[in-house]
Amino acid sequence: MVFSSETFLFLFLPLFLAAYYLTPDRLRSWTIMIGSYIFYAWWRADFLLLFIAVTAWAYGCGLLVSRWDGQPRSRNTMIIGIIGCLIVLGIFKYLNFFVDSFAALIGTTPDELGVHWRMILPIGVSFYVFHAIGYIVDVYRKDTPATRNFIDFAAFMALFPHMIAGPVLRFRDLTDQFISRVHSLPIVTSGFYIFTIGLAKKVLIADTVAPIADQVFSMANPTMVEAWLGAIAYMLQLYFDFSGYSDMAIGLALMMGFRFKPNFNTPYLSLSITEFWQRWHISLSTWLRDYLYIPLGGNRKGPARVYVNLFLVMLLGGLWHGANWTYVLWGAWHGTWLAIERYSGVGKRAQTRALALPATLLVVLIGWVMFRATNVSEAITVYGGMVGLNGVAPGIEFLANVTRENLLFMALAIFAVFAEPYFKKLTDAEIVAGSHSLSISSDGTATASPSLAYPIAMSLLLAVTVARLSEQSVSPFLYFQF
Incomplete structure (x- = not known):
């Protein structure tokens, strides 16, 4: 289900x-x-x-x-x-x-x-x-x-x-x-808000940009524009699909009184790969750290062992995602960059945002191409398109299958990524005001009186999302396959 x-x-x-x-x-x-x-x-x-x-x-x-x-x-x-x-x-x-x-x-x-x-x-x-x-x-x-x-x-x-x-x-x-655990109407309402945001991420954004990625990764010879659009579309699809699922899981749990820790923290605003893995799928990153990295020796057995441990953990993390050489190579790619950053100190010192942000996103994007491809050959085909081996301009077939709606929501997704800290702060403030989710009294009561604007906005968002959902077939979450 x-x-x-x-x-x-x-x-x-x-x-x-x-x-x-x-x-x-x-x-x-x-x-x-x-x-x-x-x-x-x-x-x-x-x-x-x-x-x-x-x-x-x-x-x-x-x-x-x-x-x-x-x-x-x-x-x-x-x-x-x-x-x-x-x-x-x-x-x-x-x-x-x-x-x-x-x-x-x-x-x-x-x-x-x-x-x-x-x-x-x-x-x-x-x-x-x-x-x-x-x-x-x-x-x-x-x-x-x-x-x-x-x-x-x-x-x-x-x-x-x-x-x-x-x-x-x-x-x-x-x-x-x-x-x-505490149960109350304000807490359930807060869970409903978080669930609604996650549902909207999945249905309105992830599922709408998915056709662009699907089209490109099924092409024999994507052009440069097609390949870059497909790679970026998948990068956005995966984030909004999985962070949307995590939001829905957190919201559903809260409806039962359970408090889950956040699983994403604006990862596409990271200034290094080290920081990216502190913000992306946080629960998995900390699990790998505590049950693999530290038992392997962690930082305790010299610099050379640290680099090996980082590489091995990411390699195994990649294999955990799926039984395919693409996941192994994706894990090796991230493990290599983590080791490089650890050696150079990039992951610890202050970064120039104008350079570090696009550089980090490029490294992540290149990795996602291998992650998305059904096999290594398909990934190489997309990489070839990204460097212009198959021409530059998009072809007629691509333009015929990609709608303005797909492109519009892709632009909206990019905007949402960079505006997410603001929206997150607003959402957290409204949820705390509505339920005192960070300081709930022993009887589960909440004294704050939130404005009606946020509940109305959430209700409208849910209505739009459900209407959209009724128009399309059920799309499983990407992480179901892992």
């Missing part, structure tokens, strides 16, 4: 919220778990069993790690727990990739090797496996106690706002919220 669908908006969400608020406090984790399982099973019920199995595995490993604390078998259980999670990820996400790569290496095909099947990628498997690994490691590190409440843990793993495409959460950040 997709957040940006009429089924979710007008069937699942109203029914779930009604059931949630009619349920007594002590049983709300049951409602979350059952509702989230229904949400997941809407796609395929059989893969729900895999999801439940991973949940039970992480829960059981956490209990054993805690029970044997201080003994060698505690560490061994943690390792076994991580390996078990990685086996699930390896089989369902990477087995096809390994078979295809091996066949290509020996100059044949999977069919000729007798492999006539393909593994189906379960939606959200990368995210819920990371949630499970993070929990097991945190219990071992004593960053969180092992929970004995299986329903709370299952509700955390299955919490539908984040279970499909993140953010990557940690049980330790939500433990207290499962014990006690």
Whole structure:
């Protein structure tokens, strides 16, 4: 089920919220778990069993790690727990990739090797496996106690706002919220505002600029103008699609009283690649730092090891996004730039904005071309177009398939990127004024009296977005594939 669908908006969400608020406090984790399982099973019920199995595995490993604390078998259980999670990820996400790569290496095909099947990628498997690994490691590190409440843990793993495409959460950040959280109309309203903004990002911007990118990446010989327009369109599509999903997840969680940390912080205004990764998909960046970079040695084993660690973490981060050499190369590209910036000190010293901003955006844009391409050859084709190997001016076919609306919303998206700090400040101020989301009293009441302008604006935005949604087919979020 997709957040940006009429089924979710007008069937699942109203029914779930009604059931949630009619349920007594002590049983709300049951409602979350059952509702989230229904949400997941809407796609395929059989893969729900895999999801439940991973949940039970992480829960059981956490209990054993805690029970044997201080003994060698505690560490061994943690390792076994991580390996078990990685086996699930390896089989369902990477087995096809390994078979295809091996066949290509020996100059044949999977069919000729007798492999006539393909593994189906379960939606959200990368995210819920990371949630499970993070929990097991945190219990071992004593960053969180092992929970004995299986329903709370299952509700955390299955919490539908984040279970499909993140953010990557940690049980330790939500433990207290499962014990006690505040519910009130102002808080629900704030969640509604955030959800509406995310929905508009997805439907009005991401889905409208997507045809430009789709057109260019399917062309055999894009010209310079076509290639640059396609690359920029995808750069904007990905950001508004995924940041829109994150906003919707944060808003939905807030409707249930949960506080998720922000997942994006104006990343396209970064002045270095180092800063970009502090602002883009923040939950994944911090997860990779805490569970990969630091265990690999982090900054503790000399400068040379730091550069290697940065490269390896980004390489693995790229592979996490998908079983394709394009993701590996994309990760290597960012890992290389992070190492270069660390060596040169660029990531730490003050930058001249007029030079650093476009330079950072160019590096990110070049990486997104590889990220978007279905294979390396397709990426090279687009790169060739960007340097003018296929001519400069756009062709008749491109102009016939790209509408003025697509180009208008692409321009609007660029404006929104640079105006985002202002809009973010305005939105945060209105939400705080409406719900005291940063300082809510113990009884959930709020004393501020916000103006009517913002609620009216949000209502109009939702109406326009839903009207637009009714005109188009359902478009899955890009990060569903990861």
